[in-house]
Amino acid sequence: MNNKIALFLTIAIIALTILLVRDQTATKQVTLRFSAYIDGVPLVLHHQSYPNPGGEGTFIIRELQLFISNIRLVGDTNTFIEPESYHLVRFDNDNNFHQIVLPNIDATEYQQIELAIGVDPQANSSITIAGDLDPNSRMAWSWDVGYKFLLLEGVLSQHQQQIPLVYHIGFDESYTRLTFPINATSDNDNTLLNFNLELSHLFGKESPIDMAEISTVKFDKDDVALIAKGFESLISLE
Template identity: 45%
Template structure:
């Protein structure tokens, strides 16, 4: 074999080995957790009287919906990752059809499950320390005691009797709900890895039987009423394929 052919063969082999190495190398990219809000399978549209009262007559609209998600942790065969200062207020009032939480650059394939809590854990809920998105001066803080509203839903309902304001604020320590979901629905997008989740707002009004918004238009300080809404927390967020 001539020197030129030998050099060509070595070059081709080196390129092939480099390609294999690059293909096998984990994709280390920032991870975006994207949450898309739905109502009974339909994308959330704010200020539109289009959703059926779960337990009675009339249609309702959502004017404002936000909630706290806390203590995000990833687990899998590649190890565990705990996001520091992990208190996130997810708001669905922007121009984008989703809200997101950004994680540092990691190999998403190293994890197969994600864990968090819906609401604020009792330790953090009993302090005025500002951590993450926790702020005792924001509208998610109760003004009657130390602590936070875990879920804020405000809107209105129209039926044959007219218009009825809707206000559902839920946030007692016992309503904090740990949740674990699969972390397998990852899709590469340019310079980041996107993992999508759906948030079904209607799940809050179904868990303990369909809630009639006419008879229960407001939930704030009653623990039994709050427990009825919080019973829907485990089914509110789902991994999106």
């Protein structure tokens, strides 16, 4: 009888411990906050003007959207892969930033975070709805072309002219994976990761693009590649 009681107590203690650990994990979360800048100046849609990177005039941005996808947290002993990990990040809100919340995650168990700009080739060629992917949305070109990974639209003011700016960047070749180290402390239930998007990187750093010369980029793969090469340095983690 004593052995049975001891076994029962041991099982009960183990079960209680598991429940407590799960409950503690359930209270934790990781928040990814994305903020956009142009030459270090916070992005303000519609109202703030910014200098043409490679020429005369100034421009405003009226709309900015991009896909962040395939978020993974990697640790020494385990890996978290977010299911249906396709997020349409946009900045047309009062806060001027966009947040993605990963619930029930203890950030101290992981040493790095991986994410991608764009949509992976498998999902890009599919009409299946997953996360924020919708083949009928404005961010979709067509089933055989795929999604716009980044949409940036605005107006360039130059010599009393108003030149529409339309940058729709897609194609599988533009899909870009990024990795960042994270160092979360154990006493924080809500880990906030601040990601900064420096949009000037899209228009060249060493050889800045004159928006008057390249004001529209859609289906031309060479022009798309010219903008998309900035994806590699577009995002940084504070």
